[in-house]
C-alpha cells in the first residue's frame with residue numbers, strides 16, 4: 349500500500365534529525381526513513397578513540413544543546429550517539445529505523461519513495477543519507493596484489509588489532525591524521541603515515557566552532573559577489589585535536605610522500621626503494637550516498653547532484669543536507685547542519701501544495 353505524506357526524509361543521522369526538527373516546527377506531515385537499525389547515524393560505527401573536534405556546546409543540533417561529557421572537553425562518538433538518540437525522542441521525530449530507501453521517482457506531479465518496507469507518495473524529498481556508506485578508495489597500482497590486510501577508515505576500530513604489525517596509513521585529512529596518531533601513541537604498532545601532499549595541520553586554537561565561522565564567512569563573501577576567501581582550505585586540512593597534538597609533539601606524526609605502488613609484500617616508493625607492510629588503512633575519503641536518487645537522472649560530476657543551496661537544480665522538490673560544504677557552509681557538521689536544514693524546510697514550505 350502506498351502511504352501519503354508532505355515530506356520524506358531519507359536518512360536519520362544528524363542531518364535527517366535536523367530536518368525533522370524544522371519540519372515539525374512548520375507543522376508539516378513527514379516521515380524519516382533510516383536504514384540503520386538504531387539511532388545515531390554513522391557515529392555508531394566510528395572508531396573507539398574518536399573525539400569530536402569541538403566541545404559539546406559547539407556540537408549541537410537546533411533546539412537542544414549537547415550536554416557536556418563528564419571528564420572530557422571533546423566528547424567521544426558514543427556521547428554523540430546518546431545525544432542523537434535523546435534528540436529523536438525529545439522531539440518525537442517519526443523515524444522508521446531499519447528502512448532502506450531504494451529509489452525516488454517522479455509520479456504524476458508527486459515523488460514516489462520506494463523503500464524495502466513500503467512506498468510513500470510525497471510533495472518533497474530531503475536526501476540526508478551521508479557519505480559513510482560510500483567509502484572511496486583511490487586507484488593505486490598493485491592494490492589487488494598486496495597480500496596483507498586492506499581496510500578503509502570505516503573498518504578501523506582500535507590499535508589492538510594491529511599490535512606488532514607494520515601499518516601504512518594513507519591520507520592527509522582528519523581521519524588519516526587521527527588514525528595515524530591513535531596507532532602511533534599506542535606504542536605497539538609500526539606506523540607509517542603517507543600523504544599525497546605535505547599534511548597541513550590547522551593552528552591549535554582552531555576547532556569546529558572556528559571552522560563553522562570560516563565556512564560561513566566564505567559563503568557570505570561568495571553570495572555578496574566578493575572575492576573567495578578560500579574558506580577552511582586556505583588555513584589547513586587537519587584539526588589539531590588532542591591526540592593529534594600529542595602525537596605531533598612527541599615527534600610521532602611525520603608523513604612520507606605517497607608510495608608509487610603496492611607490491612605483494614608492501615609498498616614501493618618513488619625512488620624505487622621498498623618497505624614491507626602487513627596492513628594498509630585507506631583514509632581516503634567518501635562519496636555522497638545518492639544511489640536512491642538515480643532514477644531522477646540528476647547526477648553530476650564527482651557523484652554529486654548539481655544544486656543551488658540545498659535544492660537540486662534538476663528537481664526543485666529534492667533537497668540535500670549534510671554531505672559537505674557543497675550543500676551549505678559546514679553542512680556536514682553537527683553545528684552547521686541546522687542552518688541548512690532550516691533553509692531546505694523553508695523552501696519546501698513554499699512549494700505548491
Ligand code: FAD
Nearest residue numbers: 359361362363383384389390400401449477478670681682
Ligand atoms: P550519517 O551520520 O552518515 O547518517 C546518514 C544516515 O542515512 C545513516 O543512518 C544511514 O543508515 C542512512 N541511510 C543511508 N542510505 C540510506 C538509504 N538508502 N535509505 C535509508 N537510510 C539511509 N562533524 C562534527 O561536527 N564534529 C566532528 O568532530 C566530526 N568528526 C568526524 C570524524 C569522522 C571520521 C568523520 C567521517 C566525520 C566527522 N564529522 C564531524 C562530520 C559529520 O558530522 C559526520 O560525518 C556525520 O555523521 C554526518 O551526518 P549525516 O546525518 O549527514 O550522515
